[in-house]
Amino acid sequence: MIVYIIVALMFFTGLYGIIAKKNIIKIIVGINIVGYASNLLFILLGYKWGGIAPIITEDMTAVYFIEKAVDPLPQALVLTSIVIDLAFVAFLAALAIRLFERYGTFDMDKIRRLKG
């Protein structure tokens, strides 16, 4: 149970960074951290005590493998979600550079031409 609480803590740390911090770089860092937390949660959910990686080798019997292997599906999902997070980071970095060109700052409080 304690591992899940730590993951939740990590998740909220990242979310706090996204919501409360105003610097774009900090927001991107927060996005990355939230990504870590959800990826870790998936892998933790699929872990089995004493489990092995879900890759069968030649010296393994099928029964042993099926009994010991951890869940491969969360790993497949995490692969997807890592790539999605990277996509977010790359895109936001480009956006940040352009915003810096237009506004001369990374501070979201000063980037405020749209109102009402």
Add this chain to the structure above:
Amino acid sequence: MTLNLPLLVVLMLLMTGGCVISITARSLTSSVVSMGTAGLILSILFLLLGAPDIAIVQVFVEIVALIVLLSTIRRETRADMSSSGLYGVLTLIIFALFLFVFMLHGSEIVRPFGQPVIKMGAEYIKASPVLLKAPNTVTATVLDFRGYDTLGEATVIFTAIAGVIVLLRIKGRKDE
């Protein structure tokens, strides 16, 4: 190295510490670097938790993300001088409340750690070496059983790269 609970908890706490530093640090460079540290600890965790495929991806993705972020930081904006103020306190209180609920009812929300119910995954473990002749179950899952998801994921990264190219072009409209 086999995994035990104290080791796992210590590594995760270290990682959380990295995350907290990277959110609170004033200097943007140290913020990004400590985020990278947390990411590298995460890849060690993946390795320990029986996910070597993810661990390799995580290490290199982390490095790429680190370089991208470091190249984004400009000379003029090394520090984050903004303050979160009342808004930040409010979010913190809400999060604390959430965490409290999670702690109270956690056992109803997640199963105990280390005893998962493997249903869909068990089918993959059984089917992959037999039907597909692929020893690596994760690759088989990613590229065959759930290949349609992977197509979407490849599209996501394609889109993001197209976005980087589009956003960093010289001008947006012809008449500007």
Add this chain to the structure above:
Amino acid sequence: MNDKGMSEIVKGISRIVFPFILLYGLSLILYGHITPGGGFSGGVVITGGFVLLLLAFGKGYVFRILPVNIAKALDSAGALGFLAIALLGFLSSSFFYNLLPKGYIFHLWSAGTIILSNIMIGLKIASGLFVAIAVLSMARLIHTKEGIKYKQSRTTEEEDQ
């Protein structure tokens, strides 16, 4: 990333290490269905190799080896190839149907289309991420009296002017 590269020692080491990184990435891609790895890991590793070159030698050198336009084309081609593999399934029963012979377990040419998909995904990820980093490294902001101006510089020589 804007300088002309690092010292000779770094350049020498990078020159030695780079082929090995490339080789590692390729083996990850090709043996992805047997050992840990796959298209994603291999692709990211190859990108890492190019990033190392970019850091050590500067932009001009890397863009001579792998021009950005070609990398962009490879990016789209990889995605298209993966889609084509998926569409191949229409010949038999459905989208993404694995219709190639499966071969024998633990052999390189086994598991039907998985190895082809791995190659396509690896190509896509490696070239795509390289493009992203290259374009980001070309972005430059110049401070002028009228404000900040955005510029793209392909080589380090352009930046000096």
Add this chain to the structure above:
Amino acid sequence: MSHLIILPVAIYLGAAFLIALLYKKDEKLAGVAAISFVLLSAIASIISGIDVFTNGKILYFAGGWERPLGIVLMLDPLSSIFHIMTNIIAFFVILYSTVYMKKYTWTPYFYTLFMIMLAGMNGILISMDIFNIYVFFEVASIASFILVAFGLRAEELEASMKYTVMSFIASTMILFAIALIYGFTGTLNIPAFMSETSGLSPVHLWFIAGLLFSGFALKTALVPFHTWLPDAHSMAPAPVSAILSGMFIKVVGLYVLIRITANIFIVLPQIRILLLLFGALSMVFGGLMAYGQKNIKRLYAYSTISQVGYCAVGLGIGGYLGSLGVLMHFIAHALSKSLLFLNIGAIEYINGTTEAEQLQGLNDSMPATTLFGSTGMLGIAGVPPMGNFWSKLIIIIAAVKAGYTGIAVLCIIVAVITLGYFLKLQRTVYYKKVENPVKKEAPKMLLFPMGCLALLVFISGILLVPGIKDKTLDKAVSVMENFSYMDIKIGENR
């Protein structure tokens, strides 16, 4: 097994990659390619739609793997309506953008991103797997972030930034909910998950439902979560605004909310109360904010919030009339709001501004544009022969019948407010008399899609004529009424 169901996604993705590979330099060819690909998948969606409305539903197994191994895809009358609407509106919008986007640089990339967004939307509609929905949700969202910032002006970049961050929070919530679902039930397939719901504790169900609900409500822009919408939808290029406001928020938000409320979490009827609350809030708030706007595009964006509120209210009321109202309102609003955004785009194309004060008396200079624009405005305001009138009427009757008299009164008040701000806008922008007007009509390629959409808006009420309603809307309503994913037996209807 019919491949038609997967074809739109495959065609759009192929189109996107092909355009990026081959026509990077050639704007004209890229446009022609985009139009033909969209036409192809629109035809595919209509043919599969006819199949669905006659035979019930289509199931499809990606990779040939049946449950529990593979991803199961499904098209039923409810998703088919969204599917057909998406592709038809996309066709008109892409026709329009071949001319409109001439002002912008690098239009082939615009087509690529547009195709990817459409692929994502189609992917959400046909999926029956939670994680698959999430992936295509991200595909569509990331493409839309870039499209909002396509013009690279300062305000556009700012809007895109806000939109991206808010959207990321939504997708994180959804991902977390998926993790919790997977952790307890060990499956991602929606029918398999639903057969497990009886074993879950209410706390767990509420946690998942709450996360999913707030994630998708954020994408639907129901009121506490609406902050990004006016910026993003008013700053995007006009064709993008049209598809975002007309279809995008309904596919990635409303459609999934309908699925969650009506088909998945049947055990939690309290979600409907939440929807009623948020819907009523957005209705009133959006209407009031729209009244005070000076910028026409921004006014339309707030009006979208208000009108989506109607849909949420209808969904909250439920029952036959409520569900019918939601569907009808969605169809009518999608048509007329995309028409309005295309219309303001044409005005901007000629006059270079979207501020109401600088645009006066357009009736004399742009008569056709004015005609189509007023059709759209009257459509949304709910003037009788058009679809919106009937849908609002149905929702009001449903509210009264279900005992929510207060909600019904609110609906009527907001309808009056809507009529008020559109009439005000029309009086100044379109029909004010100006001296010596110069005739400068929009190009024909901009007028043609608008004309078609205006015609569709005008006749959209026809869907409620008894003979047609039985065959189309009623089947979709019965999906919302008494069908759950659990009824799906894998192996039937192949």
